[in-house]
Amino acid sequence: MVDASIKARQGQVQRKGEEWENEVIGIISPKLSQNGIRVVKGKKKGIKELFWSQLYIPTKRNGVWGDIDLVAYNKNEKVIVVISCKVSLHGRLTESLFYWLVFKTLKRPFKFVFATSDTGRGQGPWKSEWGTNDNPTKDRELAEAYTDGVYVNNPRTKLGGILKSIEELADDIIRWNKELKKDIKFKIFGI
Numbered sequence: 148m149v150d151a152s153i154k155a156r157q158g159q160v161q162r163k164g165e166e167w168e169n170e171v172i173g174i175i176s177p178k179l180s181q182n183g184i185r186v187v188k189g190k191k192k193g194i195k196e197l198f199w200s201q202l203y204i205p206t207k208r209n210g211v212w213g214d215i216d217l218v219a220y221n222k223n224e225k226v227i228v229v230i231s232c233k234v235s236l237h238g239r240l241t242e243s244l245f246y247w248l249v250f251k252t253l254k255r256p257f258k259f260v261f262a263t264s265d266t267g268r269g270q271g272p273w274k275s276e277w278g279t280n281d282n283p284t285k286d287r288e289l290a291e292a293y294t295d296g297v298y299v300n301n302p303r304t305k306l307g308g309i310l311k312s313i314e315e316l317a318d319d320i321i322r323w324n325k326e327l328k329k330d331i332k333f334k335i336f337g338i
Contacts, residue, residue: 168216168232171262171313178317183222184324189215201226201257204249213246219320227324228258235266236276240286244293258295258323262313265301279305
């Protein structure tokens with residue numbers, strides 16, 4: 148039996164995660180919707196069925212739906228980016244990176260990014276989970292090597308390189324959508 152305090156803590160963590168997802172949607176949706184791009188929660192009813200062929204991970208049986216918190220897609224229902232939302236990492240980065248490496252191995256055309264509020268590490272003074280460009284944490288080095296970006300909503304986080312402000316995410320998604328359209332056009336015409 149799971150202790151009541153553990154259940155309460157898990158519920159609180161889940162609520163904070165959902166609040167963060169909603170905040171990210173609120174930040175990027177206005178600009179995206181002006182460009183014909185929608186962003187939805189990956190766990191929302193119907194989303195799995197709509198994007199299964201683009202986002203499933205093949206297995207020996209039926210395949211699985213990975214770490215998909217948010218999905219941004221264009222009017223042709225082509226996935227532009229999967230956004231993994233994390234209030235803090237606490238060891239969950241590697242699970243998301245596993246799925247992204249599988250997507251890359253399968254040559255899926257969409258991007259994969261993290262959106263985080265970077266709540267920091269430890270019990271004492273705030274310390275970024277990402278370090279700095281000059282003194283990166285292991286997580287920052289892994290993200291630099293295996294993701295398309297990390298978008299942070301904490302003014303104390305040292306941005307640079309792969310780490311950008313959350314306000315930059317919408318512009319990057321719009322740019323990636325244009326690149327996706329170019330790639331499709333080139334494939335059609337054999338260029």
